[in-house]
Amino acid sequence: MRPFITNVNYHFILKQAMNAFYGAQNTNDEGVKNALRFSCIDKATAIFDALDSEQEQLIEEIFHIHSEEDLEKYDATLQDYLLPFPTIDDAVVKKLFPKAKKLKAPTISPEEMARLVFLGWNDTGAQKKFIISPYKEQLTGIQGNFTPIAKKGICAFCHENGRVGLFKADIKTKGNTDQYRAVGQYICADSIACSAQMKDCTKLDEFIGVLKS
Structure with missing residues (x-):
């Protein structure tokens, strides 16, 4: 999969991943947790005009973040698909x-x-x-x-x-x-x-x- 995430996209997606993980810590209701995760996924997906199946799957990995380690791994994975800002000389x-x-x-x-x-x-x-x-x-x-x-x-x-x-x-x-x-x-x-x-x-x-x- 080629890079497709701008730096501003990255900041927003990571924020949604953090919201999904840390927000889920505030309740024991799995239904509420899942609703929050899906909401964060929808928000992260909505910033793109179109996504292919692999790109969608990457965003949807937010659902499976259940620990600090998962969050760190997701962060690192997102960075693999960043579009760099142009070099300014x-x-x-x-x-x-x-x-x-x-x-x-x-x-x-x-x-x-x-x-x-x-x-x-x-x-x-x-x-x-x-x-x-x-x-x-x-x-x-x-x-x-x-x-x-x-x-x-x-x-x-x-x-x-x-x-x-x-x-x-x-x-x-x-x-x-x-x-x-x-x-x-x-x-x-x-x-x-x-x-x-x-x-x-x-x-x-x-x-x-x-x-x-």
Whole structure:
């Protein structure tokens, strides 16, 4: 079976596997346990447009996770079918951000790069954040001002509580090429940590869509 699971798919499927296992610990009713397992399997399956029989069988293995060891083995099996995030080098960065003349790709190990959902990094001197993410089946780059805030908050992308800041960019007002309006989201200051927590790309894709519209 060929790799078919993106990193964001992996995070979501593993979360459902954990929900099925740990949730089953809260009841002695086998009917309730099985209902929970089937529900988690349905949720994991639903993120794909289509699956062949082998792929379906892999997702359905969630039903047979009855121990911590089973969960660890399932995690390892999922990783065998991951689609790696594309390697981002200086040439890719130059192509996606042509106006940022001196911008370089961040230093990240190949192993860490392969497990990203999106690549993001901060230029603290310029108070900017750069993000590269698959969007409509091709790599897309967005950039904006980034202002950290003192208190923790919920990230708009990964939906986790942590250190966030306001990522803000200006876009042209429709019908008027001389006027701009600011759009922004509160997102994690640490984009690598944010990527590792992503279980759904909907909000990130929506934000990219707004900036690219």
